[in-house]
Each structure stands twice: as structure tokens, then as C-alpha cells.
Amino acid sequence: MSVHLDKAAASRRTILVTGGAGFIGSHLCERLLERGDIVWCLDNNSTGSLDNVGAIMASKRFRLIDRDIIQPLPLHVDEIYNLACPASPAHYQADPIRTTRTCVLGALNVLDLAHRCGARVLQASTSEIYGEPEVHPQRETYWGHVNPIGARACYDEGKRCAESLFFDYHRSRGVAIRIARIFNTYGPRMQADDGRIVSNFIVQALRDRPLTVYGDGRQTRSFCYVRDMVDALIRLMDAPDDLTGPMNLGNPHEVPVIYLADRIIAMTGASASIVFKPLPPDDPSRRRPDIGCARRALGWEPVVSLEEGLAATVDYFRAVLQDKGRATAGHDGGRSDGVCGTIGRADARLERPSALHPVEPRAAGGAGARR
Numbered sequence: 001m002s003v004h005l006d007k008a009a010a011s012r013r014t015i016l017v018t019g020g021a022g023f024i025g026s027h028l029c030e031r032l033l034e035r036g037d038i039v040w041c042l043d044n045n046s047t048g049s050l051d052n053v054g055a056i057m058a059s060k061r062f063r064l065i066d067r068d069i070i071q072p073l074p075l076h077v078d079e080i081y082n083l084a085c086p087a088s089p090a091h092y093q094a095d096p097i098r099t100t101r102t103c104v105l106g107a108l109n110v111l112d113l114a115h116r117c118g119a120r121v122l123q124a125s126t127s128e129i130y131g132e133p134e135v136h137p138q139r140e141t142y143w144g145h146v147n148p149i150g151a152r153a154c155y156d157e158g159k160r161c162a163e164s165l166f167f168d169y170h171r172s173r174g175v176a177i178r179i180a181r182i183f184n185t186y187g188p189r190m191q192a193d194d195g196r197i198v199s200n201f202i203v204q205a206l207r208d209r210p211l212t213v214y215g216d217g218r219q220t221r222s223f224c225y226v227r228d229m230v231d232a233l234i235r236l237m238d239a240p241d242d243l244t245g246p247m248n249l250g251n252p253h254e255v256p257v258i259y260l261a262d263r264i265i266a267m268t269g270a271s272a273s274i275v276f277k278p279l280p281p282d283d284p285s286r287r288r289p290d291i292g293c294a295r296r297a298l299g300w301e302p303v304v305s306l307e308e309g310l311a312a313t314v315d316y317f318r319a320v321l322q323d324k325g326r327a328t329a330g331h332d333g334g335r336s337d338g339v340c341g342t343i344g345r346a347d348a349r350l351e352r353p354s355a356l357h358p359v360e361p362r363a364a365g366g367a368g369a370r371r
């Protein structure tokens with residue numbers, strides 16, 4: 001019996017998830033742990049949160065590394081999912097130079113690490129590399145239509161540069177790469193205040209505030225539930241070696257933004273109205289992935305309907321706002337402007353600094369257990 005256990009332990013892979021304390025990354029870490037892997041979550045805790053990984057922190061196969069991806073990574077791992085990057089426009093535009101550094105230096109660092117270790121590496125790219133698309137739906141063969149000097153360029157061009165670095169390391173150094181072009185993904189653990197459309201609408205509705213629609217609401221988006229996305233990322237990583245991508249991952253069910261607002265008002269039972277504001281510059285008017293490639297190569301397509309996914313997300317934010325209400329009740333430090341804070345993120349950071357482990361290379365042949 002113990003021989004079997006030893007064999008199972010020895011065959012376990014050590015998987016690095018950069019940005020693992022973020023929204024998608026934390027769900028990915030959970031799924032990899034469930035499957036039996038050793039998971040190292042590297043995060044600088046900028047837009048992610050220790051709360052997101054609270055439930056898995058006690059696992060002996062989980063290790064949290066407090067580090068910025070723009071620093072070299074003195075680790076030894078078998079696989080890398082590179083998710084570290086702010087994803088909401090509010091966050092990535094707050095410090096655009098830092099965003100470009102994260103995309104480009106981060107890509108270089110994970111690629112150097114992959115090259116050194118012979119590890120496979122997956123890049124979380126984005127539908128934003130298509131910019132304001134002239135082709136609809138977007139296929140992987142479309143080269144995109146991006147404004148290279150606009151306010152969103154730090155993210156769009158940063159991710160485009162990361163894709164070209166991935167292919168250069170693949171062609172010139174033989175690194176095994178995967179590029180996932182992720183389309184709008186939503187679900188529990190999005191931040192309430194990060195300005196993304198689904199979280200924005202739900203939090204506004206639950207607070208009985210008007211829902212902010214930019215433009216006339218006829219622009220479209222396609223929303224993929226996080227469980228489907230994590231499933232796709234793992235399938236792409238595990239696919240045969242020659243499948244580099246780029247591969248679109250997302251839900252092809254396209255809806256106008258105004259439809260989403262109406263559904264969320266109905267589902268929350270809110271009496272909220274809708275206010276219209278001018279569209280931000282370079283906001284894409286249509287977004288829908290062609291996922292034919294993922295269907296054929298991975299046998300994957302989203303299975304969670306928008307109704308089902310939104311219901312789970314509404315439940316999550318309802319609980320978060322209730323907790324926050326309880327936490328702020330009785331002291332006057334709470335915000336009175338109706339803007340939701342970061343849901344205990346700052347508290348978590350202050351209270352639990354010792355939960356962050358310094359980076360330390362794994363001893364050769366070691367299991368890399370959490371300290």
C-alpha cells in the first residue's frame with residue numbers, strides 16, 4: 001500500500017500558477033489540487049486576494065509564493081500557467097507602464113523558467129488582442145485591429161508582445177507552449193469594484209443603484225462561466241505536444257450589454273434603473289469567439305448557461321456584500337458613497353503576511369511541499 005502511495009507522490013507534477021490568487025487563477029489552483037497535483041501559486045497580491053485561496057491554503061500540496069512576475073523566477077517546476085496580469089480595464093490602466101512590464105517581462109521570465117526546466121507553459125492571452133474587430137466572430141487566424149497608442153494599448157499590445165515571445169521561444173528554443181485567447185469570463189471571486197461588466201451590474205443591482213451602461217447598450221459581449229474556462233485551460237495544457245494554439249476559449253453565446261443588464265435586474269429582484277454613459281475610447285463594439293478550433297482539438301465547449309452562471313455569481317456577491325455589511329456595521333470606517341471596497345482584501349493582506357512564503361528553489365528530485 002505504501003509503495004503505491006510513494007509512487008503516486010513521486011509521479012505528482014509541480015505546477016506553477018502565476019496570478020493564482022486572482023479570479024480565474026484561484027479556481028484553477030483548486031481544480032489542479034483536486035486532481036492531485038502540487039500547486040505553487042505565485043502572486044504579488046495586487047488585484048488578487050488571499051481570500052480567494054483561503055479554502056486551499058491548508059493543503060500540503062499548495063504553496064503560496066509572494067513574488068512579482070517581473071522578477072526572475074528561481075524555481076523548478078513541471079508546468080506553468082501564466083495568468084499574472086491585471087485583467088480589468090480599471091486595473092490595467094491605473095499603471096499602464098507596469099501593465100506592459102508585467103505582460104512582457106513576465107512572459108520572458110516564465111519562458112526562461114520553462115526553458116530551464118523543460119516545462120510546458122501556457123499563456124493566458126486575451127480576446128483584446130483582436131482590438132475593435134473587423135471580422136465577426138473572431139477566429140484565431142484574424143490578426144486583429146488594435147489601437148497601439150490608446151489607453152488600452154498597455155494591455156492589448158502587452159499581450160500581443162507576450163504571444164510573439166511565446167512563439168519565438170517555441171521556434172528558436174523548443175519550449176513547449178500553449179496560448180489561450182480568453183474571452184470575457186465571469187463568476188464568483190471577481191472583485192466587486194473592478195469595473196468589469198458582470199460584477200459591476202450585479203453589485204449595482206444588489207445595492208439598488210442604477211446600472212451603468214456605457215454607450216447605448218447594443219454593443220455585444222459573450223460571457224463564459226469560470227468553471228468552463230478552467231476546464232478548457234486544463235484541457236489545452238494537457239493536449240498533445242504540437243497543439244500550441246493560439247486557441248480561442250470563451251462562450252460563443254453573444255448578448256447585447258443591455259440584455260445582460262435587464263437579466264441581472266430581473267434575477268436580483270432589484271428595482272434599479274439603467275443610466276447610460278458615453279462609451280470609453282476603443283471599447284470594442286462586438287465580441288464573439290469562434291471556438292471551432294477548441295471544439296475539434298479539445299472536445300470542449302461551454303456547458304454552463306448564462307442563466308445558471310449568473311445565478312451562482314449573484315449568490316456569491318449577495319454573500320460578499322452581506323459579510324461586508326456585517327464587517328462595517330458599528331464602526332464608521334465604512335464607505336458611504338455606495339462604492340464597494342475590496343472585500344476584506346486589505347485586511348487579509350495585513351493580517352496574514354506570514355502566510356506568504358519566500359521563493360526557494362525546489363531541491364532536485366524533491367516533492368516541493370509547502371513549508
Ligand SMILES: NC(=O)c1ccc[n+]([C@@H]2O[C@H](COP(=O)([O-])OP(=O)(O)OC[C@H]3O[C@@H](n4cnc5c(N)ncnc54)[C@H](O)[C@@H]3O)[C@@H](O)[C@H]2O)c1
Binds near residue numbers: 043069
Ligand atoms: N477574466 C477575464 O475575462 C479574462 C479575459 C481575457 C484574459 N484574461 C487573462 O486571464 C488572467 C487572469 O485574469 P483574472 O480575470 O483572473 O484577473 P485577476 O486580476 O483577478 O487576476 C490576476 C492575478 O495576477 C496577479 N498579478 C498581477 N500582476 C502581477 C505581477 N506583476 N506579479 C505577480 N502577480 C501579479 C494579481 O494579484 C491577481 O491575483 C490574466 O492574465 C488576464 O489577462 C482574463
